[in-house]
Amino acid sequence: MIPPRVSPRDQERPFRSDELFFSTTDRKGVILNGNDVFVRVSGHTLENLVGQPHNIIRHPDMPRAVFGLLWDYLERDAPFAGYVKNMAADGCYYWVMALVVPVREGFLSVRFKPASPFFDVVRKLYPQLLATEHAAGQGNWRRGMQDATAQLVSALHGLGFKSYDHFMQAALAAELAARKTEVPSLTLDVLQGGDTTAATLDALSHSAHVIDGHLNTLFASVDDFLSVIKTLDEKASFLLGLSANVHLVSLNALISSCRLERGGEGLAVVSQNLATQSHDSMATIDQMTRQLLALTSALRDTAFSLSAAKLEVEMTSFFLHELRALVAADATDACDAQGRIATLAESISRSTARLAEALPRAQGALPALLRLQQELASDLRRLSCVHVLGKIHAAGIDDGGVFIELLERIFTQLSTASEELQELLVGVARIKDRLPRFATAARVAQPPIDRFCSLAATA
Template sequence: MGPEELFFSTTDVRGVIRQGNSVFVRVSGYPLDELLGTAHNVVRHPDMPAGAFRLMWDSLAAGTPVAVYVCNRTKAGDHYWVCAVVSPLHDGFVSVRVAPTPEAVDLVSEVYVEAVRVERDAAAAGLSRREVAERGAQAIVATLATYGFSSYEEFMHVALPLEISARGHRVSEAHQRSAATGDVASVLAGTGALADQLDAMVESLATYQALGDELADAAVHVLDMAHRLEVSVHTAQQASALVAEKSPVLSNVARVMAQPMTDAVTALAQLPEDFSRLRGDIGRVRFQIALTALYDEMAAAFAAEVHDGVAPASSLTAVPLLCDAAETSVAEMAAQVEKVNGDLQHVAALVSEAGTLLDDFRRFIGQWRHLVLRHARAALAEQVRPIDEELTTSWQWTEQLRALGRQASSAVVRFDRDAAHAHLEAVREPARRLAAG
């Protein structure tokens, strides 16, 4: 299976194959007439855990696309791996598969071995087929958690963009045909224009994803500093008690400054959850971009095959379906972009609020430090020194967090949905004419 090749198929809601392309035929070893009208599990490998398909069908039943790594079996009994992307479409499903990276296959193989073991134990215990599959799905999610993924959704939101990125520009360029004319040229021009738009989106999102990671890192340090400053407050209160009779004002200030410190810690403690939501929404946009790019590339591959004489013009009946699937993905992408922009503004506001609360605390502790210098410098020197060190370090991290917050405040992810729609129309209409004529 070449790196530039793409499997394609459509099925009805029961998984019975309606369409397939030349790559599916060649790699599976089944003639097209044997595939059509047959359940897609004709190529299922016995070593595949049922849990992987449970995860897939659960997503599709919810009306959402899914990416899943699958080991299939050829007619001759050999096996091959694919990264399969499946989307609900009209009265069935559309699927595009790519050759996965070796690193992904290594990881997923380990995950699936554990799932198969769990499923065999469940079957031996007399559980039903559905219960066995559910146990397998739970095992897959649990094993992925050991690799740092909080859910299967998070895993596929990371995995699919990496697979598309690994294919690179050389793959999409492999389907362009400079000598093409007429409607074939129009289809290829439309797919190329959409690919360029998606590439620009990927670049901007990489910047915002890096910003989100930096914000999360800075927030962890600032929250840690804040917790340590809370300890400093107690230290200041204890130190003030030592000289309470001589300088009661120190105790009063030390008592009052505890509240803004508590407020700051409370505000900072909210940030990790908000940063997690930002990264999650960015991941969803990246997934939708990868999904759209894959459908776009598949449309280009069909047009290239027709140009090369490898496939008849009638094969282009699949292209409008791909455009429909891409339109759904584009709509979801637009909604997710709005969420990311809202997340960025929300995060910026929270960072600003936390910084203001920390500034309030610093003013109080600054007053306390000034009073120490006036009334108890010698008596409290040992207690003051670690407080000063914590304040200096926390100020540096707080300033870094605020600078990142200002970046988030001015950040805007731009996506022109109308332009994407126009590119898809430029693909859909000439493909329909070619298929019909």
């Protein structure tokens, strides 16, 4: 039965920070299943939820643009994370951080209470996006959605994120970290005795607990990765701007030297040299920024898939606890519990597979990056030598100080470039130092994850 639509009420539907909930849908977003917390918080019955499109809990305050992004990701078979304001059956609202991932039967969405500083930003931003969509009018909803998406991306730019992708990666990690400070880990309260269902649930809980420990160790590096990524992004942008600048100034120097009547030949040679050297540096910088992008993108994927896996493991543990309590109270019909556990396990397995794929990419980008850094350092040294030579030549020429000024501009840029390169080197060295230990820890975590997944598949 389709529940009647209610009007939104400005009242929050409560749930605890330690509570986690999930729903599964088919490829079209029709709800297939969920857990008890989802049912309770939504205020619907499970029977009413199953078979309904997920917009059954849509809140009118939510901008369409966010769901547009969600479906864009899912259609690309990519995971999505985002803040969603939902509406319960009684019209009350509740905010969640949602991680939505593709699974075999369709999609899985894991949700929890947001608490990081990003949440405050989003709470202020969404009404602006909604206003943009309303301003376009119902008849023009598609344009309104495009405008609101552009507005969202531009607001995220203002916060230092190049794309929604970068934002959601940082936001999910921040929310998990905030959750960690608020919610202590679930204690493993294996109840001895009981029937085979209870014993299976206990075995799964124990296995999930072991994985949780491994993933927590790995997750401790995520903050560090994200801060290094930020530094590397900044340095890459700086170097790109610099290479274009130095080349432009050296071309100006070449033109100025050609205009000189007396003594111009020596400066022309120097300028030609400057132009050639700066052209070479541009090529090195170009290659370097490409390698930096490969490294940061692989590190981002590493951090995001790890965050996803961690949340999925926590969700699984939570669900197992829910089931265990029902079994202990003799109150469960364990309705498709096995199917739901298997779907959760599948999501963990997919996230750790993405992690296993991203890590070698990050490691693979390092050697080339280190070589290019050395190349760029010697490019910069060569440019400095040409700069000194230019100053000697320019000293004997009366051009009103034009050439000296151009050389000074190049010199200032080169000095800054050397400093920036130094900082870049520190960032890359930090990653080079941590990545092998991280990779080892990830390898150690894999067998327990595999064991859990096969246990879940046969539970």
